[in-house]
Amino acid sequence: MKIRIKFAKYGSMKFIGHLDMMRYFQKAIRRAGIDIRYSEGFSPHQIMSFAAPLGVGIESLGEYLDIEAVSLTSTNQLTDALNETMVEGVQILAARILPDTVKNAMASVAAASYQIHLKEGTFPIPDLQESAAAFYAQAQIPYTKETKKSIIEVDLKQGIYEMHVGETKVLPDMMSAAAAMLLPEAEADCITVPCICMTVDASSSGNIKPTVVFEKFCEFTGCKIPLSNIQVTRLETYTNSAREGEKRQLVPLLLQE
Amino acid sequence: MRKLALCDDILMQVEKPARYIGGEVNSVMKDKNKAAIRFAMCFPDVYEIGMSHLGIQILYSMFNSFPDVWCERVYSPWTDLDQIMRRENIPLFTLESQEPVREMDFLGITLQYEMCYTNILQILDLAQIPLLSKDRDDSMPIVIGGGPCSYNPEPIAAFFDLFYIGEGETQYRPLLDWYLENKEKKGSRLDFLKGAARIPGIYVPGFYEEVYQEDGTIKERRKLYEEAPDVICKELVMNVSNTHYPDKPVVPFIKVTQDRVVLEIQRGCIRGCRFCQAGQLYRPVRERDVEMLKTYAAKMLANTGHEEISLSSLSSSDYSQLNELLDYLIEDCDRKHINISLPSLRIDAFSLDVMSKVQDVKKSSLTFAPEAGSQRLRDVINKGLTEEVILKGATLAFQGGWTRVKLYFMLGLPTETEEDIRGIGELSNKIAAAFFDTVPKEKRVNGRVQIVTSTSFFIPKPFTPFQWAPMCTKEEFLEKAHQTRKGIMEQLNQKSIKYNWHEADVSVLEGVFARGDRRVGQAILTAYKRGCMFDSWSESFHNDLWLASFQDCGLDMEFYTTRKRADDEIFPWDFIDCGVTREFLLREWKKAQEGIVSPNCRSKCQGCGARRFGGGVCYEEGKEEHEDQD
Numbered sequence: 032m033k034i035r036i037k038f039a040k041y042g043s044m045k046f047i048g049h050l051d052m053m054r055y056f057q058k059a060i061r062r063a064g065i066d067i068r069y070s071e072g073f074s075p076h077q078i079m080s081f082a083a084p085l086g087v088g089i090e091s092l093g094e095y096l097d098i099e100a101v102s103l104t105s106t107n108q109l110t111d112a113l114n115e116t117m118v119e120g121v122q123i124l125a126a127r128i129l130p131d132t133v134k135n136a137m138a139s140v141a142a143a144s145y146q147i148h149l150k151e152g153t154f155p156i157p158d159l160q161e162s163a164a165a166f167y168a169q170a171q172i173p174y175t176k177e178t179k180k181s182i183i184e185v186d187l188k189q190g191i192y193e194m195h196v197g198e199t200k201v202l203p204d205m206m207s208a209a210a211a212m213l214l215p216e217a218e219a220d221c222i223t224v225p226c227i228c229m230t231v232d233a234s235s236s237g238n239i240k241p242t243v244v245f246e247k248f249c250e251f252t253g254c255k256i257p258l259s260n261i262q263v264t265r266l267e268t269y270t271n272s273a274r275e276g277e278k279r280q281l282v283p284l285l286l287q288e
Numbered sequence: 289m290r291k292l293a294l295c296d297d298i299l300m301q302v303e304k305p306a307r308y309i310g311g312e313v314n315s316v317m318k319d320k321n322k323a324a325i326r327f328a329m330c331f332p333d334v335y336e337i338g339m340s341h342l343g344i345q346i347l348y349s350m351f352n353s354f355p356d357v358w359c360e361r362v363y364s365p366w367t368d369l370d371q372i373m374r375r376e377n378i379p380l381f382t383l384e385s386q387e388p389v390r391e392m393d394f395l396g397i398t399l400q401y402e403m404c405y406t407n408i409l410q411i412l413d414l415a416q417i418p419l420l421s422k423d424r425d426d427s428m429p430i431v432i433g434g435g436p437c438s439y440n441p442e443p444i445a446a447f448f449d450l451f452y453i454g455e456g457e458t459q460y461r462p463l464l465d466w467y468l469e470n471k472e473k474k475g476s477r478l479d480f481l482k483g484a485a486r487i488p489g490i491y492v493p494g495f496y497e498e499v500y501q502e503d504g505t506i507k508e509r510r511k512l513y514e515e516a517p518d519v520i521c522k523e524l525v526m527n528v529s530n531t532h533y534p535d536k537p538v539v540p541f542i543k544v545t546q547d548r549v550v551l552e553i554q555r556g557c558i559r560g561c562r563f564c565q566a567g568q569l570y571r572p573v574r575e576r577d578v579e580m581l582k583t584y585a586a587k588m589l590a591n592t593g594h595e596e597i598s599l600s601s602l603s604s605s606d607y608s609q610l611n612e613l614l615d616y617l618i619e620d621c622d623r624k625h626i627n628i629s630l631p632s633l634r635i636d637a638f639s640l641d642v643m644s645k646v647q648d649v650k651k652s653s654l655t656f657a658p659e660a661g662s663q664r665l666r667d668v669i670n671k672g673l674t675e676e677v678i679l680k681g682a683t684l685a686f687q688g689g690w691t692r693v694k695l696y697f698m699l700g701l702p703t704e705t706e707e708d709i710r711g712i713g714e715l716s717n718k719i720a721a722a723f724f725d726t727v728p729k730e731k732r733v734n735g736r737v738q739i740v741t742s743t744s745f746f747i748p749k750p751f752t753p754f755q756w757a758p759m760c761t762k763e764e765f766l767e768k769a770h771q772t773r774k775g776i777m778e779q780l781n782q783k784s785i786k787y788n789w790h791e792a793d794v795s796v797l798e799g800v801f802a803r804g805d806r807r808v809g810q811a812i813l814t815a816y817k818r819g820c821m822f823d824s825w826s827e828s829f830h831n832d833l834w835l836a837s838f839q840d841c842g843l844d845m846e847f848y849t850t851r852k853r854a855d856d857e858i859f860p861w862d863f864i865d866c867g868v869t870r871e872f873l874l875r876e877w878k879k880a881q882e883g884i885v886s887p888n889c890r891s892k893c894q895g896c897g898a899r900r901f902g903g904g905v906c907y908e909e910g911k912e913e914h915e916d917q918d
Contacts, residue, residue: 042289046305047541055541058313058593061624073648075625088300116593118311119290150296204289205296214289259297 033129034106035097035136036113037285041090041209044120049084055121056096063112068099082136082268082284083143083233086240090209093143093267095284097129097136122213125285133287141271142192142281143233145241146264148199148226149256150206156252160196163227166251167194174247187247190232190239192279199226199264208264230281233268290317293381294369302369306542307335310383313539314591316352316359317384323358325464327351328382328392328429330362331400332407333824338363339538340546342600343435344398347456349534357464360384361538362395364407365414367821367828373414380414389415393467395429397448399437402801403794403824405444408433409816412447419813421449421494426477430467438491439522439569440750440861443804443812445493449481453864454489454523455555457531462487485516489523491864492516498806498860504847506805506858521865522569526903528555529577535587539594548596548629549588551581553613557602558889558905560896562670562880563659563698565749566602568868571896572904573889578609582616589626597621598629605634606890614642621646631655635681640688650733653692653740654685660701661711667883668703670876675715682719686726692738693719699768699789700746700760702880709768713775713785716741720781739781742788743772745795749802750861751868753876759799759849765792793831794823800838800848805860808848810841869897 040052047055057077060067069075082095103109106126113123133139156162166172172187200211200221211221227248231239241263249256269281272288282288292299292309299305320326329348331338338344344361351359360382365373373380379388389395395415397408409419412431418424421431433441434452441451452459463484470480485492495516501507511518525531537549556573557566585597597617601607617628628646633639635654643652656678660666663675682693697712716739723737745765748754760768769789776787800808815837822828838845853859855874862870872895879886886894893899893906 043292043309043311046299046309048306051306051541051543054543057595058539061593061595062313062590064590069625074627087305088296116313118313120311202289204291207289210289217289259300262296 032100032103033097033131033133033135034100034103034109034126035095035129035133035285035287036109036126037124038094038096039090039092039122039124039209039213040085040094040120041092041207041213042120042205044118045088045090048087049081052085053079053081059113059116060098062116063109065098065109065112066100066102068101080135080137083140083238085265086242086263089263089265090207091265092124092209092212093265093283095136095268103128127285130288136284137235139270139284139287140268141232141234141279142230142269144193144228144230144266144269146197146199146208146226146228146266147241147245147261148201148206148208148224148264150260150262152260154225155254155256156249159225159227162252163194163196163248166248167191169251172247174243187239187244190237191229191244192232192281193228193230194244195228197226197228198223201262206262208262228266230269291386293386294378298369298372298376301372303366304335304542306540307363307366308369308383310361310386312541313593314536315361315384315538316348318352318358320358320385320387322356324356324468325358325394326392327357327359327394327396328362328389329359330389330395330397330411332364332397332404332411333822334366335363335540336542336544339540339544341398341400342546342550342552343400343456345534345537345550346532347396347460348538349536350457350532351460353532354461354464356468358384360392362389362411364410364822370410370414370821379416380411390417390428392429394432396432396434396452399433399435399441399444401824402437402798405801405812406816406820406823408444408447409813410821413816419816420446422446424449424477430477430480436565436569437801439565439864439866440802440804441491441493442498442806442860443801443808445806446809446813448493449477450484451491451493452489452523453491453520455525456523457525458523459487459489463490482513482515485513488521491520496863500805500807506860508858509863519863519865522867524555524570524867524901526574526901528574529580533580533584535584536591537588539592546598547594548598549585549592549594550598550600551585551588552576552600553581553604553607553610554601556904558606559603559672560670560876560886560888560894561659562668562753562876563701563746563749564602565752568751568873568896569866570602571867571898572901572907573606574903575607575609578613578616581613585617586620589621589624595625596627596629598631601632603634604630604632605636605639611638618642618645635678635685637684640681640684644688649689650691652690653694653738654682654690655694655696656681657696658715659696659698660704660708661697661713661715662708664883665701665704665708665711667885668880669698669701670880670885672885672888675718678715679718679722683722683726686723686737689733691723691733691736693740695719695739695741697741697743697772698746699743699772700765702746702754702757703883704768706771709771710775712741712743712772713777713779713782716776716785717779717781720779720784723784724781737784739785740788741772741776741785743769744790745792747795747799747802750859751864751866751873753873753880755803755859755873756853756855756857756877758852759796761846761850762792762796765795791826791829793834794826794829796845796849797823797831797834800845803859804848807841807843811838811843814840867896867898867901872896 078099495513
């Protein structure tokens with residue numbers, strides 16, 4: 032059976048890259064004694080699929096992986112067994128048995144939501160809310176995308192599904208918003224800071240980096256904020272449940288039908 | 289939440305930030321207010337190398353099993369972070385607490401190979417601890433060295449407060465207890481060192497000096513503190529089945545060199561190859577109980593989630609319970625989809641059968657280490673591997689489907705002639721020919737066999753019969769490598785043979801360090817100040833800086849390398865007793881020069897001296913005989 036696992040990644044773990052996270056989970060699944068299915072062949076590997084790779088330095092409250100299990104006591108037991116063997120900075124949030132018809136996590140990803148706050152100081156942007164609204168109200172947001180192979184002009188606006196200014200709690204230790212939300216004992220130490228929130232295309236064909244949107248926004252307002260001073264947090268990863276031709280309907284990957 | 293020593297900005301700039309964040313599975317966090325002793329355990333090389341070392345995992349686990357001790361890890365910051373730390377004046381920190389090393393009670397540095405010596409200075413420098421022991425005050429950690437290179441600690445003696453000679457399991461607790469007692473009494477650093485010198489296996493270099501003769505050799509060792517012992521006897525664990533072994537090794541996030549569970553099945557070796565230092569240092573041979581190994585294998589796999597387990601020893605085929613252990617592992621690991629890796633197995637019908645069960649024959653290669661190209665030279669070095677055995681093993685392997693063979697040789701061994709070097713090409717060729725004779729055309733995968741022949745340069749090491757032997761110059765080494773290549777090119781099957789050889793500069797330097805005295809320490813310090821670091825990494829090795837440093841110090845490198853030592857020369861390491869006697873080594877050196885082999889411990893005791901520790905094959909057999917008589 033196919034099981035979708037939702038997890039958070041924060042604190043020092045934000046420095047662990049995608050491939051190492053895969054290795055981390057392979058070992059964690061062994062430690063937790065989960066009855067995962069292995070591929071056939073001389074060197075069998077665990078059947079496992081990750082949703083959208085997370086850039087190094089970004090924290091997340093909405094990471095996903097799918098595994099294929101041979102047997103399962105309950106999804107709660109699986110969540111507990113995994114959490115028992117997690118390190119600080121990775122927390123299993125939920126697990127759900129998926130209908131067999133659901134595409135794997137990676138193929139299902141359509142969008143992701145992010146928030147961006149500053150690690151130090153305040154946004155040097157007067158009228159932050161209005162500026163964000165004006166930026167998003169543009170008909171087009173042209174962007175020159177440089178890849179190893181080519182330089183192409185794209186319109187970012189197509190892939191920004193929503194954008195607004197909000198507030199977030201952060202734990203001052205590592206200026207982590209994810210830790211502030213996940214660690215109840217940290218409640219008293221938390222502070223509230225403004226953040227920029229957005230939902231953007233995260234599909235394999237049209238993925239948009241939140242930092243690119245942020246840079247365009249800074250450019251629009253004429254302010255300079257080095258990327259080293261921002262903390263990006265992925266809040267959720269979505270699939271699109273709409274049928275072809277219908278209006279986009281974003282559903283968190285955990286709830287995919 | 290744990291706060292990191294480095295800010296996000298720095299971690300995002302450096303290659304592999306995971307090297308510096310700690311927090312790995314099974315890394316140990318403790319309340320620092322409850323730890324009477326804080327011990328920083330350092331492997332002076334990059335994280336991926338250091339994390340692959342079993343010895344540190346054993347000591348880390350043992351120290352942390354003491355309720356009053358918190359042991360944390362430190363590795364060498366790679367050159368990118370090194371620069372940032374110097375520029376921004378960031379003190380070196382431990383991975384667990386992320387606190388400065390300078391605030392610890394001890395800094396233990398493992399010495400696994402000579403080419404890490406400048407990295408020791410990097411560690412001290414970044415930790416903001418004076419490089420020389422004599423310049424440290426009571427507020428600074430006690431800097432302690434251990435591991436194989438501490439069997440000739442003299443080139444680095446000035447950088448350490450003390451050395452622990454031998455296996456770490458036995459005397460650390462007494463040493464720590466004395467540290468606490470001295471602290472309680474408000475004793476000084478010097479008081480601590482004086483007391484430490486009384487503990488077996490502990491060597492305090494500051495209590496001695498070397499006096500030289502006019503020709504540069506050592507005249508005598510003089511004691512500067514009367515009560516310091518004349519001889520330091522190595523420490524060792526006699527019952528290796530009932531001693532500390534880690535059941536929860538730390539699991540790194542990034543891929544490291546040894547990314548697997550390591551099961552040490554025995555210590556020591558019965559073989560007595562004359563070039564091999566480990567084979568002498570770790571005598572007598574001591575096997576671990578097979579039931580203990582099964583238990584630990586299961587525990588370590590369950591606690592780490594590793595997908596591979598590897599057996600570790602100097603010669604696994606000599607482990608008497610190997611059959612039973614492998615049967616257990618093969619059955620258990622197959623069920624759990626875990627790979628078994630089997631290094632250092634002799635190639636024969638048994639091992640090939642085992643390997644075919646645990647490896648993909650098509651993808652794996654077989655390794656032979658004849659070490660020398662001719663039978664004559666193999667007799668000189670006492671490598672009991674004959675051409676017949678190699679060819680028989682290779683033939684069996686080719687029948688079993690293997691098509692890749694790795695061969696390891698050394699160049700520059702004592703008494704080596706051009707004929708011996710030609711033998712390397714000839715033996716490689718015979719193995720290739722054995723493939724074509726054994727495997728019919730229609731069954732050849734890709735139609736061919738792949739022989740990879742590698743040579744390293746022989747470096748005489750202390751406590752081996754070759755400690756008296758001259759070492760080649762760089763030019764001689766390169767000429768020998770050239771001859772080897774030529775010899776291989778002349779072979780009929782040369783297209784099937786690939787030849788690799790090493791750089792000679794590093795080998796020469798390693799030779800100087802291996803048999804160096806205290807004066808060499810000056811050159812190491814000078815080279816470090818000129819920017820030498822990570823000398824074992826070819827991209828950061830600067831031979832010109834080393835040559836200039838030796839020159840500055842008025843030291844002749846050849847004095848340490850190419851000189852043939854007199855039988856009665858006083859060596860810098862003579863004050864250490866590693867169990868094997870100097871008389872035995874000298875006997876072996878004479879036999880080597882006559883090309884006479886010595887049987888292994890199991891066949892016939894050679895009287896090496898290690899029996900007095902109350903163990904080893906000869907001791908066990910002696911005991912049985914004794915019991916029979918009763």
